[in-house]
Amino acid sequence: xxxxxxxxxxxxxxxxxxxxxxxxxxxxxxxxxxxxxxxxxxxxxxxxxxxxxxxxxxxxxxxxxx
Numbered sequence: 001x002x003x004x005x006x007x008x009x010x011x012x013x014x015x016x017x018x019x020x021x022x023x024x025x026x027x028x029x030x031x032x033x034x035x036x037x038x039x040x041x042x043x044x045x046x047x048x049x050x051x052x053x054x055x056x057x058x059x060x061x062x063x064x065x066x
Contacts, residue, residue, distance in 0.1 A: 005032060027058050 009029040016022040030038050042053040 005029060023056070023058065 006029070009025065012025055013022060016025065027038060036059065038056065038058050039054060040056040041050060042055075044050050044053055
């Protein structure tokens with residue numbers, strides 16, 4: 001069930017001691033929900049480029065961060 005997967009992930013976030021653990025868990029969680037890629041960024045204003053605002057560009061399939 002999607003709701004329980006998401007809430008389980010949120011609960012696990014409290015136990016992670018390193019960003020790498022959190023990222024791996026996040027990518028595994030979104031993969032289980034059917035996502036293949038994940039990009040986290042700010043929202044660019046008109047005329048701004050998105051690339052400098054990207055915080056994470058990861059593949060849930062390979063669990064890699066670009």
